[in-house]
Amino acid sequence: MSTFLWVIYPYICLAVFVVGHVWRYRYDKFGWTTRSSQLYESRLLRIGSPLFHFGMLGVVGGHVLGLLFPQDWTDAVGLSHEAYHVIALAGGIPAGIAAVVGLAILVYRRRTVGPVFSATTVNDKVMYAVLGTVIVLGMWNTVAGSLFTIGGEYNYRDGVSPWFRQIFWFQPDASLMAAAPVGFRLHAFLAFTLIAMWPFTRLVHVFSAPLGYLTRPWIVYRSRDERPGRGTGTRAQKRGWEKVQ
Amino acid sequence: MRPMAQMAMVMNLDKCIGCHTCSVTCKQAWTNRSGMEYVWFNNVETRPGLGYPRGYQDQEKWKGGWTLTKGGRLTLRAGGRLNKLLNIFSNPRMPAMSDYYEPWTYDYETLLTAPAQQNFPVARPHSLISGKPVNIEWSANWDDDLGGSLEHAAKDPMLKGIEDKVTFEFDQTFMFYLPRICEHCLNPSCAASCPSGAIYKREEDGIVLVDQDRCRGWRMCVTGCPYKKVYFNHKTGKAEKCTFCYPRIEVGIPTVCAETCVGRLRYIGLMLYDADKVLEAASVEDDHDLYEAQRSVFLDPFDPEVQREAERAGIPGDWVAAAQRSPVNALINTYKVALPLHPEYRTMPMVWYIPPLSPVVDVVKDTGHDAEDSDNLFGAIDALRIPVEYLANLFTAGDTGPVDAVLRKLAAMRSYMRDINLGRDPQAHIPAAVGMTEEEMYDMFRLLALAKYDERYVIPTAHAEQAHGLEELATDCPVTGYDDELLDISGPFGEGSGRGNATPVAIENFHMLQQRQTSETLVGGGSSAGRVNLLNWDGKGAPDGMFPTSRADRPGEDEAEESGS
Ligand code: SF4
Ligand code: SF4
Ligand code: SF4
Numbered sequence: 001m002s003t004f005l006w007v008i009y010p011y012i013c014l015a016v017f018v019v020g021h022v023w024r025y026r027y028d029k030f031g032w033t034t035r036s037s038q039l040y041e042s043r044l045l046r047i048g049s050p051l052f053h054f055g056m057l058g059v060v061g062g063h064v065l066g067l068l069f070p071q072d073w074t075d076a077v078g079l080s081h082e083a084y085h086v087i088a089l090a091g092g093i094p095a096g097i098a099a100v101v102g103l104a105i106l107v108y109r110r111r112t113v114g115p116v117f118s119a120t121t122v123n124d125k126v127m128y129a130v131l132g133t134v135i136v137l138g139m140w141n142t143v144a145g146s147l148f149t150i151g152g153e154y155n156y157r158d159g160v161s162p163w164f165r166q167i168f169w170f171q172p173d174a175s176l177m178a179a180a181p182v183g184f185r186l187h188a189f190l191a192f193t194l195i196a197m198w199p200f201t202r203l204v205h206v207f208s209a210p211l212g213y214l215t216r217p218w219i220v221y222r223s224r225d226e227r228p229g230r231g232t233g234t235r236a237q238k239r240g241w242e243k244v245q
Numbered sequence: 246m247r248p249m250a251q252m253a254m255v256m257n258l259d260k261c262i263g264c265h266t267c268s269v270t271c272k273q274a275w276t277n278r279s280g281m282e283y284v285w286f287n288n289v290e291t292r293p294g295l296g297y298p299r300g301y302q303d304q305e306k307w308k309g310g311w312t313l314t315k316g317g318r319l320t321l322r323a324g325g326r327l328n329k330l331l332n333i334f335s336n337p338r339m340p341a342m343s344d345y346y347e348p349w350t351y352d353y354e355t356l357l358t359a360p361a362q363q364n365f366p367v368a369r370p371h372s373l374i375s376g377k378p379v380n381i382e383w384s385a386n387w388d389d390d391l392g393g394s395l396e397h398a399a400k401d402p403m404l405k406g407i408e409d410k411v412t413f414e415f416d417q418t419f420m421f422y423l424p425r426i427c428e429h430c431l432n433p434s435c436a437a438s439c440p441s442g443a444i445y446k447r448e449e450d451g452i453v454l455v456d457q458d459r460c461r462g463w464r465m466c467v468t469g470c471p472y473k474k475v476y477f478n479h480k481t482g483k484a485e486k487c488t489f490c491y492p493r494i495e496v497g498i499p500t501v502c503a504e505t506c507v508g509r510l511r512y513i514g515l516m517l518y519d520a521d522k523v524l525e526a527a528s529v530e531d532d533h534d535l536y537e538a539q540r541s542v543f544l545d546p547f548d549p550e551v552q553r554e555a556e557r558a559g560i561p562g563d564w565v566a567a568a569q570r571s572p573v574n575a576l577i578n579t580y581k582v583a584l585p586l587h588p589e590y591r592t593m594p595m596v597w598y599i600p601p602l603s604p605v606v607d608v609v610k611d612t613g614h615d616a617e618d619s620d621n622l623f624g625a626i627d628a629l630r631i632p633v634e635y636l637a638n639l640f641t642a643g644d645t646g647p648v649d650a651v652l653r654k655l656a657a658m659r660s661y662m663r664d665i666n667l668g669r670d671p672q673a674h675i676p677a678a679v680g681m682t683e684e685e686m687y688d689m690f691r692l693l694a695l696a697k698y699d700e701r702y703v704i705p706t707a708h709a710e711q712a713h714g715l716e717e718l719a720t721d722c723p724v725t726g727y728d729d730e731l732l733d734i735s736g737p738f739g740e741g742s743g744r745g746n747a748t749p750v751a752i753e754n755f756h757m758l759q760q761r762q763t764s765e766t767l768v769g770g771g772s773s774a775g776r777v778n779l780l781n782w783d784g785k786g787a788p789d790g791m792f793p794t795s796r797a798d799r800p801g802e803d804e805a806e807e808s809g810s
Contacts, residue, residue: 029458033461034461036464040374042335046335050335118376205462210330210442212442214327218436220442220444222456224449
């Protein structure tokens with residue numbers, strides 16, 4: 001069972017994640033959008049959305065630090081376990097709180113503002129439920145596990161983190177996860193579920209973060225014929241009818 | 246010099262009767278889809294008035310367009326690139342639905358199902374957004390014909406500086422209509438605001454388009470456009486804007502809004518301009534210089550040097566010829582009667598306007614004087630500062646000089662032509678008073694009053710050798726089969742997602758349109774199922790499905806009638 005949960009399942013999810021994105025990008029470029037609902041309501045959005053998104057950026061940064069950097073490295077630069085802990089909590093708690101509060105405002109907005117609610121698809125609702133649970137579980141692990149050490153101290157950098165890194169060199173040790181507290185196990189399991197759902201939800205917009213905007217020229221010029229296979233008119237060229245070069 | 250070609254439009258405001266036909270036909274062709282209910286690519290607003298969306302000209306509030314930094318550099322008024330990215334999660338300057346209006350429909354079902362009763366049943370308005378009954382409080386032309394102007398018109402941002410002089414006493418006010426479409430600017434701030442780079446200006450004809458596959462719904466363009474002519478489709482989550490009806494322009498027929506204009510007041514033609522000079526012209530310090538600065542960007546298509554450079558830049562010869570015949574060029578550069586709308590936004594707009602003389606004429610007429618006498622009119626233009634200053638706020642960033650000059654030309658033309666029409670001796674001193682010869686005056690009159698279809702619309706076709714879509718030669722009308730798809734366009738990830746669910750834009754193919762355009766009779770190609778396709782309509786006859794078929798045309802009907810009686 002733990003082999004399935006902590007070895008097979010993550011790989012399935014990651015495969016779905018990668019293949020799903022390629023497929024979605026090819027099949028549905030038109031549907032690849034943030035699907036913003038700002039037009040309907042912007043007062044609550046103005047507070048909730050930046051809180052949530054910037055909070056999430058912090059949370060993701062924290063995960064990179066906690067999961068990808070082995071404990072040896074921080075030890076090597078002379079960062080004691082306690083010091084790391086303080087830094088992680090000082091950064092993680094505010095980011096986490098921002099994300100949770102932001103999410104709460106956004107969910108409240110979705111539920112109470114009529115037009116926003118009617119623009120919410122089933123797909124969105126399922127995604128919000130999973131995302132919300134993952135975030136709340138993560139918060140619980142941090143607050144209960146690390147801050148107040150309810151149910152004993154657990155150093156995820158000895159358990160969850162090595163297992164996570166092992167996934168990428170294809171030797172995950174399921175027993176590391178099996179030994180983790182239930183909160184961590186649930187968080188990891190649902191996080192992988194979310195990863196598998198990712199390409200099929202509006203979350204794809206994360207990969208459109210428009211960083212190129214910082215360097216490109218102000219005005220984009222494009223030729224009418226730039227898209228290969230498209231000429232005057234909008235039909236794609238059929239195979240076998242390509243233009244002679 | 247880097248010559249580029251630009252499709253441009255001029256509208257003669259004196260002729261606009263405010264019928265909204267252009268808005269309706271554009272909507273019919275482009276925005277009668279769910280998610281776009283509130284959108285009018287073409288709208289006609291009554292001035293003075295608030296416009297659509299409400300008060301969009303107040304850039305202190307909306308932050309559209311460009312502005313100069315202290316150092317004289319051009320930058321987006323809503324903030325630079327980093328600022329844009331930091332605000333990407335919630336755009337602080339985005340107009341809300343209520344700034345446009347909440348679209349609605351009526352509950353016609355009640356009418357159809359009402360039992361016989363003493364009182365007429367009433368169809369109540371329902372919101373198209375929430376589906377609930379609404380109280381209609383605003384629309385795209387709520388203050389049409391100065392309706393409710395006592396309450397609204399005073400809030401017109403364009404009255405700034407002259408508000409104490411304008412009264413809205415019924416007998417003292419003035420008004421005119423201002424039809425607006427996207428300006429297809431030379432320096433489009435919508436494109437500059439787009440973080441994804443999805444909005445682009447076409448190299449061949451300067452039409453500004455949104456790539457629907459690249460737009461990610463960041464909504465910065467909505468703020469960036471000072472004319473508020475980019476709209477957010479709230480169903481698909483993508484930005485959409487006026488396309489200058491490019492599938493029509495490519496085959497040489499005018500835009501839907503121009504084709505159907507009842508006043509025949511729209512002119513479409515090509516302008517050549519020097520792309521290297523745009524930035525410099527958009528950055529001149531004084532707002533009042535922007536009109537002349539923009540004119541200095543245009544190239545004279547008769548200049549052999551320009552022709553050589555144009556050829557080197559790959560602009561086809563027939564396009565240069567079209568630029569020479571361009572009515573737009575004539576109105577902007579030869580007669581200098583067309584002015585840009587809000588040059589102070591520094592986007593270098595390319596839909597220009599001939600300001601209306603009618604507010605002046607009306608006053609002269611009302612005071613019992615001869616409203617076609619040039620001296621009376623000249624005197625009135627000098628005396629009636631309010632309409633002139635108002636027009637200057639719209640067209641020249643407040644500089645009354647150019648507006649005065651245009652109005653005097655129009656006034657001169659009016660009285661000069663009266664003499665000719667009445668068989669009197671034409672008076673050469675009238676054109677001379679505005680610095681024109683009699684021939685020039687007559688030619689201008691011809692273009693403004695008599696010009697035929699092919700003089701008003703000089704549109705070179707896109708080049709077949711540039712068009713790759715040759716397979717369309719061999720296929721049948723691609724309209725077939727779309728109607729069914731249109732009925733159900735919600736894909737797996739929301740409205741319009743998935744391949745093949747988006748409605749193709751050029752539904753009719755290149756050759757069919759060309760055939761229609763050059764033949765005397767109608768060629769088939771409308772669509773079935775009662776969906777009127779105005780995008781393909783070329784003004785010949787009535788489009789299929791526009792009107793119910795008449796009795797006599799309906800087979801079987803007559804006999805039924807007879808046998809029944
Ligand atoms: S008027 Fe049109 S081209 Fe100009 S900024 Fe607005 S949307 Fe862009
Ligand atoms: S050019 Fe076409 S899309 Fe633009 S306003 Fe006119 S009809 Fe509408
Ligand atoms: S159709 Fe022509 S006359 Fe009528 S409102 Fe539009 S621009 Fe004016």
